[in-house]
Structure formats: structure tokens, C-alpha cells
Amino acid sequence: MLKIIRRSRYSEKIDEVVKELKRVGIKVSTHLADRIAYSKDFNPLHLNRLLDYTLPALPDAVAFPENAENVSSIMQIANSYSIPVYVFGGASGVIDGATPYCGGIALSMLSLGKIKIDAERLLVKAGAGVVGGRLEEVLNHKGFTLRHSPQSLYCSTVGGWVATKASGQFSTKYGNIEDILVSLKVVMPDGEIIEAEPLPRRAFIDPNDLFIGSEGIFGIICEATLKIRKIPKKNHKIAFRFDSMDDAVENARKIVQTFKPALLRIFDRLESLKNFNVNGVVMIVMVEGEMADQERDFVLKKVEGEFLGEKPVDDWLEERFNVSDISKFVPLGIIFDTIEVSCSWKNAMEVYRKILKAIRDVDGTLLASCHASHFYEEGLCFYFTFAGVAKNLEEYYREVWKKAMEAALGTASISHHHGIGALRAKWLPKELEGYYLIFRDLKTLFDRRNILNPGKVVDMDCTG
Amino acid sequence: MFSNIKWILQATSSSTLKTKLSLIKEALPKVGKGDDIVRCMLCPNMCLHVCPVFDAERRLTVSPSVKSRLAYFSSGGEDVGDALWRCLPCNACKQACPTDISVNENLIDERNKICELDEEPESVKLAFITHESMIRDLEKKFREKFGEFEKRDGKLLYFPGCRTFEVAEVIRSTIKILDFLEIDFAFRNVLCCGSYLKELGYLRQFREHIRNLKDILGSYEGVVSNCPHCVKVFLKDYGIKAIHISQLIAGKIDRFKVTELSSDDPDKPDKADKLSSATYHDPCILSRDLGIVEEPRKILSELGIKLKEVGYNKKNTYCCGFGGIYPYIDTSMASKISEERRKQLIEASQTILTFCPICKKALDAKDITEVLAELV
Structure with a gap:
């Protein structure tokens, strides 16, 4: 019954890779249940396909590292076999950012789950696999809060927040993840482990900036030190x-x-x-x-x-955390998604009208709505919601995205906080212009064999 | 959202006629098609942060929404191993779910389908054998000597529950309390409510178990048990009157007041003094399914025990890891959950009280019946 849209190119190598991983003490599974669990993120196209027992892709194996050293060993072995590694947190991303289209290894970061609170410095050190809702509860029990509250709080992870440059419902006052993040421990694509001390500020380019929003293409975030605060009383x-x-x-x-x-x-x-x-x-x-x-x-x-x-x-x-509408829409054959962009006050209403019109004009759109969710001195984020029905849902869906992104380019960012993934990758060169090539070069420099999250963000190969 | 007609009309007002026709053609025939397994697998796992099994195993495979996905694929013929059995009856997912979905309860039908085909994984067969052999050992003990407990007859049946026999001091304490409260109760050699059969997916055997036991249980005015699992299954599946021991005690707590008990007997040490403060672990089924949250606190308060609440408490409790069939499927992971819970509780107080024999054993805690029995 199981159908897979894009089959792995690496299935022949996997037995040897698994043997090697096991030899160095890494937990690894090739069981179908684990591979199905790590086959996709939360992009809406995958949901409609699930009903038809169809998965977008299937990794050949799933590795379960328990610390940065394990991650390092996995990357060294993956490099020696030139086999792709797709990094997974809670798989709650919506932009097709983790789906393992090339096959290879899905890297589950969830066992990196330690939480250490430093009440004196108002910091918390959290493993990449710590689930946001859990972290917030643990902090709350001790009178603290992160005040980082994305709608995915209960199913997204600390590593995922940093990698996707997440934003929360209280970001207007407390900032986005980049404002809350103090330091990182990262494993580079070649397996090198690098870590920065959590200091208030330092000169030169902030090393964190290489990884915030990098969506796993430059390195694997293993641990993050974040700012915490006392729960406001009033x-x-x-x-x-x-x-x-x-x-x-x-x-x-x-x-x-x-x-x-x-x-x-x-x-x-x-x-x-x-x-x-x-x-x-x-x-x-x-x-x-x-x-x-x-x-x-x-x-x-x-x-x-x-x-x-x-x-x-x-x-x-x-x-605010009730997303059950999705589960009601999808079985009806309706596709449902959101598109968020940021723009300045100057052209805010133009952006709002243009994108809403672009979505509504696509044949098949049942509804399109919007709210403004994050605010800055210089502008704001508009968050569009659409639902549509069509004989060919994928065609309809891709057309909406195309029209919305084309409407955004030039007047707004193509994304505020959901990220680029595979879904938005084709519009990134236009958004970044000259910087795009710099990031492509950096990717080549960091990851010579292009094994880390291939097909995402700056790489159009092997996508859905 | 579908209940707000005004909104639906406005939402679709700008869509084209062609789109509206598509909606009628594509969507309307599918109304009512998605069941809870489908609805759950389409969720991004919004209860991931409260799932103790995920917390222990740290893999998406056993996370609530993915287990539903695997159940769906299993119904389509795929072999997904024992992932569908790696679940606790804690209902932490249901508590967090805006649509009230219990993943564990949802999975039972799929487990049953697999068991009926005799295709259940070895770990499930082993779990069945382990539990059955525990019951057989208990039955043997009963046949030989009826344990240390006297068989008796009465209006209300005291049914400790099979797992309570693993902590016999709770049975001793409960009998002492029931006598102290002058309850006319029966005690006999019926051991297990059969909930493990249901949890494993052996529904045919579970129904047979109910048939065999219902007549016996039905001949009493009601059943009182230490085990929240038994109470839940008696109420829900047997359809008989059943209460948890905490409910019975809470209604008669005046009888246990420390001042009365200690002033009557000057030689008897005031044992409640020794337990001036403690933390309380809310058993999942007791708090979430039976809604018994205030009764234990009322009892502790009446006894003068200062309660030091743990962060995860009341309906937002954290499972002990040993309910249902999970400890038979994977003992080490169940132990990991109990260690985590014990760590949380110890931070609140070194003395842990609870009201469930399974939680007591898993957390090395004291059952409140034991505290009360010391007073009488």
C-alpha cells in the first residue's frame, strides 16, 4: 500500500553505513516504522498525500545520537560514504525543510534533551532536541519563562527554532529567537564540534549568525543557551x-x-x-x-x-495553540496553508492587498485571510491563511505559492519566520540578490560533499 | 470552525463559481470520512511536550501523532512493529488535545486487528505471557492459602486489583481502614479486571473476561478498588458501580482526624506528626479519567499534612511509567519514566504520597491508605 514519491539514491550503500555507525556505538534503525516517522515535515502537501498512503520520501536509516560527539561521528561516517544527512527536530516545520528527498540518513536530534537553568545569569542551556512546550513548563515551575512562544511551541524543538529562525507570539516585546539566543554548540558538516561561551556580546561577526536560520545546511545545532526571564506578575x-x-x-x-x-x-x-x-x-x-x-x-x-x-x-x-482546523480540512480534500512575509510601514497596505489578491485570484481558492502578528519600529509581519480545493491539489498549491511569492518580491520579504526549505528555495536568489552567491559559496566551503540537508534553501537538486 | 455559518459564507464569498462547484464535487462526498486516527495523524504532534513515552524514548516513532500515522499505514498493510503498543494509558495527549483524542484508546482497535490475524509482534506476545503468569501465580497463592487475607462476604466488594497484590501492604491497610469505617465489605478471590487484555488488543478475550466476571461483581452493591485502572474499566466497560478508595475515604475523613485519634489514646504516638509535609503524585487515570484531584488533597489537609505541590500536578500530572502494558513491552523505558517522575517529586519533598498501587511501586512512594492505616 505504501507509495513513495521520490526514492532514495543511496539504498545500496546503507547496510555498510549502518554497520559502521553501529560499530562506533551509534543507535541506528532501518525499521520501516522509524523510517516512516522521519519521512517528512509538516508541509501541507504531505498531509493530503498521507491519506493515500503516500510519503514524499523515505530515509534509508534513522540515527539517534545522544550527544554532540555522536553527531560528529555520524557526520564523519556520512562524509566517508558521501551519504546525505537530514536533520530532524520535531518535524513541525511547514516549508519542506527536512523531508529526506535524496534518502540517506535521517538524524533525530531528539535525544539531545538536557535542560540546565542558570538562575544567576538568567540563562538556560538546552539540548537541540528539547521540545519547546516542555522547556517552557520546566522554566515556569521555577518561576521563569522564555517568552518565546511560536504556535508550534508544543511540538517544535530548541534546535529547530534556531535553525529556522523562529518567532513567537510575544516577539514584539521580547524579540525573535535571534534576540533570545546567547550561544550555540554546533557540529560542522565535517564533524568538527564548535562551541561559543555564552557572553553578553563580542566584537566581530557573531558566530551565531552563521547558524540562525541556516536550516541545517551549514552545521548541526546541538545545544543552545537562551535568555530567560522571571514570569511577569502583572x-x-x-x-x-x-x-x-x-x-x-x-x-x-x-x-x-x-x-x-x-x-x-x-x-x-x-x-x-x-x-x-x-x-x-x-x-x-x-x-x-x-x-x-x-x-x-x-x-x-x-x-x-x-x-x-x-x-x-x-x-x-x-x-492560540489550537490547530485542529487542519485535521478537519484535509480529509475533505481541501488544502490549507499559511504564508508569512514582513514589510515596512510605508508599503504595508500595498503588500497586504497585493498578496491577498494574488492568492484569491488563483482558481480553486476557497478562502484567503490575513492577520498581522509581529511588529517592529520599522514595519510588521503579515500572516496569510488560505484554503483551496481542486482536482489537482498540488498544482493549485504551487500556483498559490508562486503568485504570492511573486507579489511579495520587491516589496516584502518572502518569509518572516517559517523559513525557506525546499518550498521557497526558488525565490531566494531574487530576494537575496548578491548575497545568495555568498551563501552558496559558504555552503560549498562548509559542506564540500553537499551531504547536509541537500536540496534545501540554496540547493535545487533532489527536491520534491 | 464549521459551526460558524456566517463565517463560512463570508469566507467563500469571493471564491469563483467553478471553485464552489469543485467544493461540492470534491469535498462534500468526503464529509464524515476522517476518524480520530486520521485527525490525529494530521496534527503536528501538539501533545508531544506532554507524552511520557516520547520523553523516555526520544524518537518521533512513538510520538502521539506519528503512532496514529503508523496505525493508519498498518491498516493499509504495513508492518510497523510494536510501535502501536508503545503507549501508556496516561491520556496526557487527550488532556492536551483540543479535540479530546486519546491516542492509546484510538490504537486499541488497530492492535486488535493485528492480534486477530495472529500477527502481533513477539514483544506483545511476551507481555501477554508475563501478565498471565503473574495472575496464575496469584491464583495459586489464593488456592493454597488465600494469601494472608481472609475471605469474607459483605455488601460492597473490595477488589484490590491484581497489581495491588504486588504491594500487599496497601491491601492490609485498606482492609484495616474499611473495618475502621465499619464498611460491610466482601473480599474474595477475583484478581484482575482484564484491562491489560484490552490494552494489548485482545478484545475477544477481554469481552470473555468481562462475561465471566460481571455476574460475580454485579451481585454486590458496588465495587471499591485501590486501582484506578480497575475503577475506570468497571465503570466504562463493565457498566457497574465502582469507586476508588480515595472517594470512599474522603467522604468519611472526619473519622480520621488526628486530634480525635491521638487524644483518645495517650500511649499511641501521633504518627501524623512524623509526616508533617509531603508531596502528592496524582495518578494519571485517577486525576484525568476519574477526575479525582481534590479528594486526596482534602484527606491530606484534614490529616494536617502540609502538601508541597510538584510542578506537574493534578490533571497536568506526569505518568509513573508503569500503567497499562508499556512496562511489559519495555521495562527499561518504563523505568526511565518513573525515574524522571521521581526526580520531579523529590525536588518538592522527600516524602512521596500517592493513591495508586502501580504508582506507589514505580515511584517508591507511600500510598495514602498506608498513612491512614497507621493512624487507626
């Missing part, structure tokens, strides 16, 4: 209704160019109706910490919208 929640997205966005600009609320989101008419049963555009704000009273007063005084109280904020907080 907060205020406020919601407003506006007649238009334009008004809401302009009011958001006024707020974030004065101070950064912990939470700020704007939902277009369709999402406001769905989430809050409100006709209009809803903005939710949450301020917290020592300055919460003053920040609330500012918001109440300056925001020109209809006051809705705190209920919409509570409703959203209650439902």
Missing part, C-alpha cells in the same frame, strides 16, 4: 474594533513606535469574524511587566478604535 489585556485594516495598522504603528507591547495582533474582517464573531477588524493588545499600567494607559488614550474590553484577548490566548 498584565493588562485590551481589544479594539476598527472599520478597516488600514486604521488598525496605523494605530499599531503608533503603539510600537512608542513602546513594545508583549502581544499585538490585528485580524482582518474574515479572521475577526471567525475568531471573535466581530464584524470589523479586531486588534488585541497585551501589556505586561513593571510598566504595564503606564502602557495600558497609553494604549487606552492613543488608540482610536472601538473598545472591546479584554474578552477577545482571553479568547485568543485560550485558542
Whole structure:
């Protein structure tokens, strides 16, 4: 019954590789159950295929390292056989960033699961395989929080956050993962282990910058030291209704160019109706910490919208991790996905309208909506949601992405925080222009045999 | 989302007629097709952070959503080994799931299909044999001497549960308490509720077990047990009245008040003093399935024991690792879970109390019945 779209090119070598891995004490499996478990990420195309017992790819083996030294040994062996290695955290990414299209080894980072809290320096050292929700709970039990809260918190990992340059629901105040990250332990493609001390700042190019958002193509993140903070004791929640997205966005600009609320989101008419049963555009704000009273007063005084109280904020907080709609859509043969981009205030509404129109114009689109989810002094992130139905779902899906990316290029980034993977790789050269070749060169320099996550980000070979 | 008609109409208002027709043609015939296995496998694993089996094994293969994926592929004819049995009845996934899906309960039907074809993995067959031999040993003990316990008759059946016999001090304590409370209770040689048969997927044998036992159990006014598994299965699968011992005690806790007991007998040391503080481990089934969270706390409070709560508590408890069939499938992984849980509990207090014989044994804890028995 099992169907595989792209078969491995390395199946003939795998017995020897597995034998070698076992010889140096690495846990490795070639059992079908493990290979199915590490066959894909959470890209929506894979979900619709699953119903038909179809997988996009299948690794030849799954390796389960327990520490950086194990990862190093695996990379040395993989190099000696020139066999691909695909790095897996929680496999919750949506941009086809981990799917092992070439075959080879799926590297499960989940056993690197240690957590060490340094209350004096307000730091936590976490293994790459630590699941976000677990980390946050462990911190909460001791009165701390990361305040890094992506919607995938409960199923994504620390290594995955860094590798995909993740962003959380409270990023407007506390920053994205790059602002929370202090230092890394990384295994390079040739097996060398490198580690930086967690210092507040240092001169020269920050070594972290080589790996934040690198999506596993430059090295394998094994451990991250992150900033933690005490759980804020005080907060205020406020919601407003506006007649238009334009008004809401302009009011958001006024707020974030004065101070950064912990939470700020704007939902277009369709999402406001769905989430809050409100006709209009809803903005939710949450301020917290020592300055919460003053920040609330500012918001109440300056925001020109209809006051809705705190209920919409509570409703959203209650439902913010509920992604069960996907499980309802897919069995109906409907494909469902999200596209997030960032842009400046100057052309924000142009980007919003252009991308929404591009998605809606594709034949098969059932719905397209948007919310603004992350805010900066200079601009914001728009997060589009679409669902469609078509005889050929893949064709429809790829057309939506093509139109949306073409609409974004030139006025917005092609991604804010979901990453590039295989899905967006073809638009990256246009976005990065001259820098693209530099990154390609770096990839060649770091990974001469192109064995680490081949087919992703800067490599068009062997993709889905 | 489908309940909000206003939203659906607005959402689809801008789609073309062709798209709307596609929706009717492609989607409508599929309404109601996805079951819980499908819904679960389409989730990105939003309960991964609470799954103790994943936490111990650290591989996606045994994570909740992937186990559902494997069950789906298994139903399509693939051999996925024993992954479908690597699960605990803790329902941590259900507690975290917005659509209330219990992965373990979902997997039982697929396990059953495999068992009916006699294609279950060796580890499953071995788990069955291990449990059966434990029951046979107990039956033998009962035949020879009825253990140390006296057979008796009464209105309410005291059914310790097979795993409680592994910690016989809990049975001793419970009998002492039931006598102290002047409960008219029966005690007899019925040992196992059969829940392990259900968990393993031997549903035919489980139904037969129920048939054999239901008449005996049904002849009493109700059943009281130390084992949350037994209570759950009696309520859900047998359809008979059953309560956990904590419920019975909580309703009569006044009788155990330390002041009354100690003032009546000046020679008797006030034993509750020795246990001035402790932490409490909420057994998964007791807290999540039976909703018994406050009763144990009420009992401890009435006894004057200061409760030092552990981070994972009440319905957000953390499994001891030894419930259901998982310890028979992989003892070392079950032990890894219990070690992790014990570490969490010890951070709160060196004294660990619980209300389940399985958790007691796994965590080297004291059952609350033992604390109470010392007082009477």
C-alpha cells in the first residue's frame, strides 16, 4: 500500500553505513516504522498525500545520537560514504525543510534533551532536541519563562527554532529567537564540534549568525543557551474594533513606535469574524511587566478604535495553540496553508492587498485571510491563511505559492519566520540578490560533499 | 470552525463559481470520512511536550501523532512493529488535545486487528505471557492459602486489583481502614479486571473476561478498588458501580482526624506528626479519567499534612511509567519514566504520597491508605 514519491539514491550503500555507525556505538534503525516517522515535515502537501498512503520520501536509516560527539561521528561516517544527512527536530516545520528527498540518513536530534537553568545569569542551556512546550513548563515551575512562544511551541524543538529562525507570539516585546539566543554548540558538516561561551556580546561577526536560520545546511545545532526571564506578575489585556485594516495598522504603528507591547495582533474582517464573531477588524493588545499600567494607559488614550474590553484577548490566548482546523480540512480534500512575509510601514497596505489578491485570484481558492502578528519600529509581519480545493491539489498549491511569492518580491520579504526549505528555495536568489552567491559559496566551503540537508534553501537538486 | 455559518459564507464569498462547484464535487462526498486516527495523524504532534513515552524514548516513532500515522499505514498493510503498543494509558495527549483524542484508546482497535490475524509482534506476545503468569501465580497463592487475607462476604466488594497484590501492604491497610469505617465489605478471590487484555488488543478475550466476571461483581452493591485502572474499566466497560478508595475515604475523613485519634489514646504516638509535609503524585487515570484531584488533597489537609505541590500536578500530572502494558513491552523505558517522575517529586519533598498501587511501586512512594492505616 505504501507509495513513495521520490526514492532514495543511496539504498545500496546503507547496510555498510549502518554497520559502521553501529560499530562506533551509534543507535541506528532501518525499521520501516522509524523510517516512516522521519519521512517528512509538516508541509501541507504531505498531509493530503498521507491519506493515500503516500510519503514524499523515505530515509534509508534513522540515527539517534545522544550527544554532540555522536553527531560528529555520524557526520564523519556520512562524509566517508558521501551519504546525505537530514536533520530532524520535531518535524513541525511547514516549508519542506527536512523531508529526506535524496534518502540517506535521517538524524533525530531528539535525544539531545538536557535542560540546565542558570538562575544567576538568567540563562538556560538546552539540548537541540528539547521540545519547546516542555522547556517552557520546566522554566515556569521555577518561576521563569522564555517568552518565546511560536504556535508550534508544543511540538517544535530548541534546535529547530534556531535553525529556522523562529518567532513567537510575544516577539514584539521580547524579540525573535535571534534576540533570545546567547550561544550555540554546533557540529560542522565535517564533524568538527564548535562551541561559543555564552557572553553578553563580542566584537566581530557573531558566530551565531552563521547558524540562525541556516536550516541545517551549514552545521548541526546541538545545544543552545537562551535568555530567560522571571514570569511577569502583572498584565493588562485590551481589544479594539476598527472599520478597516488600514486604521488598525496605523494605530499599531503608533503603539510600537512608542513602546513594545508583549502581544499585538490585528485580524482582518474574515479572521475577526471567525475568531471573535466581530464584524470589523479586531486588534488585541497585551501589556505586561513593571510598566504595564503606564502602557495600558497609553494604549487606552492613543488608540482610536472601538473598545472591546479584554474578552477577545482571553479568547485568543485560550485558542492560540489550537490547530485542529487542519485535521478537519484535509480529509475533505481541501488544502490549507499559511504564508508569512514582513514589510515596512510605508508599503504595508500595498503588500497586504497585493498578496491577498494574488492568492484569491488563483482558481480553486476557497478562502484567503490575513492577520498581522509581529511588529517592529520599522514595519510588521503579515500572516496569510488560505484554503483551496481542486482536482489537482498540488498544482493549485504551487500556483498559490508562486503568485504570492511573486507579489511579495520587491516589496516584502518572502518569509518572516517559517523559513525557506525546499518550498521557497526558488525565490531566494531574487530576494537575496548578491548575497545568495555568498551563501552558496559558504555552503560549498562548509559542506564540500553537499551531504547536509541537500536540496534545501540554496540547493535545487533532489527536491520534491 | 464549521459551526460558524456566517463565517463560512463570508469566507467563500469571493471564491469563483467553478471553485464552489469543485467544493461540492470534491469535498462534500468526503464529509464524515476522517476518524480520530486520521485527525490525529494530521496534527503536528501538539501533545508531544506532554507524552511520557516520547520523553523516555526520544524518537518521533512513538510520538502521539506519528503512532496514529503508523496505525493508519498498518491498516493499509504495513508492518510497523510494536510501535502501536508503545503507549501508556496516561491520556496526557487527550488532556492536551483540543479535540479530546486519546491516542492509546484510538490504537486499541488497530492492535486488535493485528492480534486477530495472529500477527502481533513477539514483544506483545511476551507481555501477554508475563501478565498471565503473574495472575496464575496469584491464583495459586489464593488456592493454597488465600494469601494472608481472609475471605469474607459483605455488601460492597473490595477488589484490590491484581497489581495491588504486588504491594500487599496497601491491601492490609485498606482492609484495616474499611473495618475502621465499619464498611460491610466482601473480599474474595477475583484478581484482575482484564484491562491489560484490552490494552494489548485482545478484545475477544477481554469481552470473555468481562462475561465471566460481571455476574460475580454485579451481585454486590458496588465495587471499591485501590486501582484506578480497575475503577475506570468497571465503570466504562463493565457498566457497574465502582469507586476508588480515595472517594470512599474522603467522604468519611472526619473519622480520621488526628486530634480525635491521638487524644483518645495517650500511649499511641501521633504518627501524623512524623509526616508533617509531603508531596502528592496524582495518578494519571485517577486525576484525568476519574477526575479525582481534590479528594486526596482534602484527606491530606484534614490529616494536617502540609502538601508541597510538584510542578506537574493534578490533571497536568506526569505518568509513573508503569500503567497499562508499556512496562511489559519495555521495562527499561518504563523505568526511565518513573525515574524522571521521581526526580520531579523529590525536588518538592522527600516524602512521596500517592493513591495508586502501580504508582506507589514505580515511584517508591507511600500510598495514602498506608498513612491512614497507621493512624487507626
